[in-house]
Amino acid sequence: MRRLGALYGGSSAHHRGLHEPKYARWLSRIIYLPELAGSDLSDLDGVLVPERLHRRLLERSRGQLAEVLERGATVVLFGDQSVYGACPDGWLPGVAWEHRPTNFWWWLDPEAHSGIVAARPEHSLFRRISLADATWHHHGVFRPPPGADTVIATTDGAAVLYVDRVSSPGTLVVCSLDPLSHYGSYFMPATERFLDGFLPWLAEDLAEGP
Numbered sequence: 001m002r003r004l005g006a007l008y009g010g011s012s013a014h015h016r017g018l019h020e021p022k023y024a025r026w027l028s029r030i031i032y033l034p035e036l037a038g039s040d041l042s043d044l045d046g047v048l049v050p051e052r053l054h055r056r057l058l059e060r061s062r063g064q065l066a067e068v069l070e071r072g073a074t075v076v077l078f079g080d081q082s083v084y085g086a087c088p089d090g091w092l093p094g095v096a097w098e099h100r101p102t103n104f105w106w107w108l109d110p111e112a113h114s115g116i117v118a119a120r121p122e123h124s125l126f127r128r129i130s131l132a133d134a135t136w137h138h139h140g141v142f143r144p145p146p147g148a149d150t151v152i153a154t155t156d157g158a159a160v161l162y163v164d165r166v167s168s169p170g171t172l173v174v175c176s177l178d179p180l181s182h183y184g185s186y187f188m189p190a191t192e193r194f195l196d197g198f199l200p201w202l203a204e205d206l207a208e209g210p
């Protein structure tokens with residue numbers, strides 16, 4: 001199993017999610033975000049960056065995350081990445097964010113469609129989850145670089161979750177979903193099913209390739 005670390009910003013929702021025993025078993029370390037700058041990440045095969053962390057603290061340490069990628073390891077980003085466009089030298093390689101309004105209540109209409117599809121139904125992630133497990137709402141989309149692998153997309157082809165092995169020596173998994181915040185807030189059952197499959201995929205399957 002790969003050694004994974006997760007950043008923790010201090011919120012109660014993230015505390016619940018990261019310390020839940022069935023999820024904590026996949027994590028070797030939990031790193032408190034204000035202490036990230038002084039932390040050595042060289043023992044980790046991957047770093048999970050949850051949604052809704054303190055943006056300036058995270059931006060300050062983006063060089064450390066870039067180093068994780070440069071040595072061939074994995075970085076996972078959840079949630080809205082719009083703020084990082086303000087970084088003059090970029091956020092992380094290949095991350096191109098596009099804001100779109102979030103429809104939180106689409107599911108109240110029995111005829112509604114979430115707007116997302118499985119772009120690669122044969123991808124290894126879908127051995128662990130179904131599209132329904134990744135369907136609640138999303139916070140914008142991405143325009144992945146050429147050669148990246150879009151796994152979940154909107155109906156117009158923009159990426160909701162993609163895997164990038166071309167922009168750096170490492171693997172960058174970028175996803176505009178926000179599962180830890182909802183699971184930790186006891187809201188949105190699909191997020192639990194998503195995490196039940198995503199974390200073992202990250203720890204055991206991702207290194208195998210697509």
